[in-house]
Amino acid sequence: MHIVVDTDRCVGGGQCVMAAPEIFDQNDDDGTVVLLRADPPPDASAAVREAARLCPALAITLVEEEQ
Amino acid sequence: MSATVGHVVVVGASAAGVTVADTLRDEGHDGRITLIGAEPERPYDRPPLSKDVLAGTREPAATALRTHTHYEDRGIELRTGRTVVSADPTAREVQLDTGETLRYDVLVAATGVGPRRLPLGLPHGQRRPHRLAGVHVLRTLHDLAAFRTDMLTAHRVVVVGSGLLGMEVAATCRGLDVGVTVVSRGPAPLHGQFGATVGGKVAALHVEHGVDLRSGVGVADLTEARGRVTGVTLTDRSTVAADVVLVAVGSDPHTGWLADPMRGLDTADGLGCDAYCRAAPGIFAAGDVARWHHPALGAPVRVEHRMNATEQGICVARNILGAAQPYAPVPYAWTDHYDARIQTYGFMGPRHQFAVVEGSLTERRFVVVYGMHGRVTGALAWRYPKGLRRARELVAQTAPWAEIHNRRRTSAAMSTTTAATTTTSLHSRGVLR
Known part of the structure; x- marks a missing residue:
């Protein structure tokens, strides 16, 4: 799984940080998403999917790698 | 589990309805899902309408909630431009404006809210205010296109109402250098939402940006010439000349299609639900239209915020699938001004x-x-x-x-x-x- 975030769309709600704190953070200034790990470990994928689903700005896109 | 769920009909194809449909698919429901939306467009996101889409920095098409092929890819039967006119919980059927009847096993009400309009019987004249050219509401992409066209050539827009929508529109109009007067019934903008101190901060911010703020007054009448609005008369008898009026005085839940007392549903303010967002056997509600019993507050609440549409949609889908999860969110909301x-x-x-x-x-x-x-x-x-x-x-x-x-x-x-x-x-x- 690969994560792409759109910081222009991000509204700084921090839902992603609560869902997957190892993967997402917020910048201090405006709360916009900071991606800590664009390629999360497999055991984080459920939390990352929840983060993407919760994002009220649809700013998180997940690219599933095909084998 | 999903074998027992059957056909899920979701009425309302905005953020809450789309989330219900997607979550059902993601979490194992392989039965039929029908998603019915009243608007002609594919499901889109509303918060940008008063912000970057109104400002012109985002194309209306970029508000789409999902890609064009998403619904087909996920096996979600999307019916746009269709209204559900009534529901029969006993027969488990809904009737569409086409005359068609759809059988459901589970029904989800996600019909949202519609903008309130000015009272029809304004004291002066017989003309209904919303029939005048230049008088707008803002809820849909259709509303947005009409308001934006008028607003871009306006000398002055009067925003009636100082809630979240009215104040965001005021800020966006000032960003485009359009003159704005805000008519606020309360002592300050957003007073009802955030209280006096924050309301005062909001007032000061808007005044600094050139908004003509009239607090503690209402609209007594609209003035017109040849079917077009020319201004407003306020309850303190002052007048404001304007070529465009935006009425942003709150909204009412869309429950008319469920309101027949024979159906035994509680539609006093939205669709009344238990802590699991269930209104009756086989009927759930999500998003702006849902009034549910919040277990942590011990009281019924209805939340008209974007984040709630997603969170409640997820919870409803899981409860349809048998999770029996009470819905106890900490609602999140945001609003942008300058x-x-x-x-x-x-x-x-x-x-x-x-x-x-x-x-x-x-x-x-x-x-x-x-x-x-x-x-x-x-x-x-x-x-x-x-x-x-x-x-x-x-x-x-x-x-x-x-x-x-x-x-x-x-x-x-x-x-x-x-x-x-x-x-x-x-x-x-x-x-x-």
């Missing part, structure tokens, strides 16, 4: 206790918490998103009001730059009400 973003968690209003916990009101970068009956119920941040996340814990735990004093001490000790102002605002302000 360079200021205001974000909130939980519940707050003019009658709540109020205290600053981080930052300073005078610097216009702060976090405040709200309380009721000795408990923290909400938090608000003005240009202070990380501080808000810290305050969220207090809201999530409905912490005793006394605990905010510890919080203040900690934050003052942590931040030497804001310690002085924090302490000052604490002592002078304390608990206002």
